[in-house]
Amino acid sequence: MDFLGPIMDILPTLCNCTSSRIDIIRHLQENLTSLRQTRDELEDISKDVRSRVEHADQQYRKRTNQVEGWLERVQLKLQEVQNILQKGEQEIQKKCLGSCCPRNCYSSYKLGKEVIKGTDAVNDLINKGKEFRSSDDISEKLPSPPVDEIPVDKTVGMDSILNEVWRCLDDHKVRIIGMYGLGGVGKTTLLKKLNNKFIDKRRGFDVVILVTVSKEVNLVGIQEVIRHKVQIPDKTWEKKTDKHSRAAEICRSLSGKRFVLLLDDLWERIDLRNMGVPDLSSHQNGSKIVFTTHSEDCLSFEKSFELFRQCVTEDVLNSHHQIREFSVTVAKECKGLPLALITIGRAMSNRRTPEEWRYAINTLQSHPSEFADMKSSLFQVLRFSYDSLRDDKHKNCFLYCSLFPEDHMIRKDELIDLWIAEGILHNYGLDDTRDAGEFIIRSLKHACLLEMVGDSDDYVKMHDVLRDMALWLASVKENKIFVFENQESIKKHGIATWKEAERISLWGRSVKLFSKTPFCPRLLTFVVRQTSVDTFPSPFFQSMHAMKVLDLSKNIFLTRLPPCLK
Structure with a gap:
């Protein structure tokens, strides 16, 4: 009778196994109800999460891959649960029509296992969905496009100037390009068209940044525009508490990029280092700066004297050995003001004696209000509309x-x-x-x-x-x-x-x-x-x-x- 011992040991295990299977079959309807309730809860949570990510989409933010994957899994799981519930309803109908016991215990047991497994999977999705519903980490800022398209009105007669500036951008020797013109002639529009041209023809530049400077330079605002364009994170930026540390952070970001910086409406010289722009003479990757200005001190002396010399003409400069020396002094007195260089240069274009040039220098040095007259000549052009x-x-x-x-x-x-x-x-x-x-x-x-x-x-x-x-x-x-x-x-x-x-x-x-x-x-x-x-x-x-x-x-x-x- 020793063989009865192992048999007696196996019997409790068999009974427990049979009992658990019977419970799965017996509680099928309750489990189906529980699955239906968790399904409804998951649908509600997924609607909340989807609403949040759709709002983020409208704010030009990108939903995270984790959230996107969760939403996809939810859709698949809801379809799977719907199929289980349909099979469950059919199984319950068969049971009700015949007797209190299922006709096929194995199919009922198999379905019951699916119900329990499905409920567990839905609950896992619910727990993750609750995290997404209360978390701010459901989306991330979209990377800034290399070039932002700017609306520009239709223009006439600008193509030749635009093409000339474009050719300068192709010249590896040219790093900084300045466009000078009276107010209202279309410099800002030209700069916008130049910006938009980079959308189709990037020319190897990583980023194009357009900044409006204006007469009262707002360094903080300029740095904000640049840092958003080069995507310096908010947390990093907030740690930089002064303009110098922020300039250093911008410089670090720009140094690794080939960039075009478009500066509109300069009125006076501006220190690019204060903005955080790297020195282009040592920045050998071909980055460019293009600026527009109307009448303030924005030209280097070399460029100023070149403009002045063109207006005076070489013939006058060579008419007496002292005049070339005097011309340098007069050009310096114009302080890089393009309109002054042009106006005074033309006024001196028929002065061929040293005495006349000395008188001009004395006038400019003793009566600085003459520069107000230079400015008023600009206004005389503009006042026609008035x-x-x-x-x-x-x-x-x-x-x-x-x-x-x-x-x-x-x-x-x-x-x-x-x-x-x-x-x-x-x-x-x-x-x-x-x-x-x-x-x-x-x-x-x-x-x-x-x-x-x-x-x-x-x-x-x-x-x-x-x-x-x-x-x-x-x-x-x-x-x-x-x-x-x-x-x-x-x-x-x-x-x-x-x-x-x-x-x-x-x-x-x-x-x-x-x-x-x-x-x-x-x-x-x-x-x-x-x-x-x-x-x-x-x-x-x-x-x-x-x-x-x-x-x-x-x-x-x-x-x-x-x-x-x-």
């Missing part, structure tokens, strides 16, 4: 726009309100004033004296060169407009000159008031916005008897007004 306006009302409205800071987006409704308040539109009836204001704005835009801001019809802006011309026109017409954006400019200009002004604006957080009381008998409009002014002394407004507009909006520190304004 002189062509239909009446003084249109001209006055144009000059009024220069009261806003450079590159400021001017809200049209606000501008019309100011015109009405000062009385510029006084000849119109109350119901017609706003229509008249809209008409004048359209006329100024048609004359290219104002421009739209993007696609919005609610804002306009003034080109910085036209704004300078407007301030100059206001000064020569003896109805001066002063715009002060910092405390230093107020001190430099002098408060005594305010007596000549008809309009003054103080604009910027660095602007504060001063102890002296201004004398402003002619002042019509006084705008004080977004400043650090916290109060006005009582006598401050005592001379402003002609004032019609006082705008003190958006001064968060202003707490007390003098009694005369209450």
Whole structure:
């Protein structure tokens, strides 16, 4: 009877195995219900995750491979679960029609195993989906394209200049290309077209960066544009707390790339090292810089003298042995200002005696205001559109726009309100004033004296060169407009000159008031916005008897007004 021992040992195992299989068969319907519930939960979570990644797609971000793989597995698993549930329903129907026991125990057991395995797999997907639903790591920033296409209006007559610049880019000896021209001749448009040309013809460049510099150089903003284009990560950038360390980080990134840097609207020399641009003389991989400028000191002396020599002509320079020496001095006095080089060079093109050249040098050195005349000659070219306006009302409205800071987006409704308040539109009836204001704005835009801001019809802006011309026109017409954006400019200009002004604006957080009381008998409009002014002394407004507009909006520190304004 010893053989009964092993048999008795096997029996409990067989019983346990049989019992577990019976449980799988017996609880098939419960397990199907559980699978259906987990399926529904997975569908809800996958909808949440998909909604988040679709939102990320709209923000120009790319869903991670992990999330994309999870969504694909979810779709496959949901289809698989649907097939299991259908087979389960069929199995339950057979059982109900016959008896409480399944007709085929093996098929019911096999199906039950599939249900349990499917439920476990769905639960695993649910747990991962919950992580994605609460995590910020479901998408990553898309790599910046090497060239960003920029909308450009259709142009006529620029192809020859564009091709000439393109040929310079192909010349390995040329590293920096400058384009000079008067405001409004199309330099910015030309630079945009050059940028877009790289989309189809990369010429081996890794990245093309277009930056607008403007008259008031915003180094922080320029560095932000460059660092986004070369894809310096936010975490790395945030650790660089000053412009020097950020410049070093940009330089490190650009040094490994063959780049084209397009700098639009330079007004003065700019130190590329402060921006983080590597020295192209030692950067031997063929990187290029192209810039546009209108009239400020942007040319090296070698280029300046070359331009000056062309205007004077070699025949004059060779007419006396001292004249070539004097010509170098005159060219230096022009401080690299292209318009001055051209104007003075042409003026000296028929001066063939040393005495005439010495007189020119003495004039330039003793009367620096002559350079203002050089600048006004630029404005004389531009003012044709202004002189062509239909009446003084249109001209006055144009000059009024220069009261806003450079590159400021001017809200049209606000501008019309100011015109009405000062009385510029006084000849119109109350119901017609706003229509008249809209008409004048359209006329100024048609004359290219104002421009739209993007696609919005609610804002306009003034080109910085036209704004300078407007301030100059206001000064020569003896109805001066002063715009002060910092405390230093107020001190430099002098408060005594305010007596000549008809309009003054103080604009910027660095602007504060001063102890002296201004004398402003002619002042019509006084705008004080977004400043650090916290109060006005009582006598401050005592001379402003002609004032019609006082705008003190958006001064968060202003707490007390003098009694005369209450």
